Amino acid sequence: MRKPIALFGFSALAALLVLGTALSGCQQLFTTSLAKPLARDKIALPDTLTANQAADLAQQAKDNNDPTLAAAVVDTLVDQVTDPSVQTELAAAAASAAITASGTSAAVLGAFSEAMEGGTIDAAALLAEIQAGATADVLAALSFLDPSSGIPDPSALEGTELEATDYLIAAVIIAASVLPPGTDPETVPDWSVYQSTPQYISAANILGEAISLVEPGSTAYDLLDQLSSMFEI
Secondary structure, three states, rough: OOOOOOOOOOOHHHHHHHHHHHHHOOOOOOOOOOOOEEEEEEEEOOOOHHHHHHHHHHHHHHHHHHHHHHHHHHHHHHOOOOOOOOHHHHHHHHHHHHHHHHHHHHHHHHHHHHHOOOOOOOOOHHHHHHHHHHOOOHHHHHHHHOOOOOOOHHOOOOOOOOOOHHHHHHHHHHHHHHHOOOHHHOOOOOHHHHHHOOOHHHHHHHHHHHHHOOOOOOOOHHHHHHHHHHHHO
């Protein structure tokens, strides 16, 4: 039987607010010599990016909450990265951009912030929002974070903004993608059906990396505990 979902305390809400800092800024159309907007819904990037270019574009997409730019970065890098265990900087940029492109951080922030204001968490609606952003490219980019086949050591990454919450969100997105559309996480009768799938195992591996990056009892750990409990990762 799954564990009940406890509402966040104030420390966990603080972690959520950190997670959503980039979402509160002004959203603006990204313009650069690398990313040339053809329209609001399409951005052209070079066929290949250097590690610095990829990291800069992924960070700008995150800072501006620009899923269109983030999706373009993901689209380029999932083809460019052939061995994420070696091309670690490109793989990290792809994963960071994938989280922005998915919109999951905003969905999580909105759900739990509303709960802290006296509302309730609609787990089924949250799952639907997460699944809506879990495109094939997003899932491919997030799989780069699995240490069994991708980036072997997140603490060794340099020049990236990947943090424990990024690994956590990646694990949640991958796990959520396994559940059938319309599922209510509160009423799943047997989680082992999903936990035995390759995707859930990968999600658990990524969650393990998130755990290695946080201190027990910290706000980030509180957030990790709540979300991993919701999806039984």
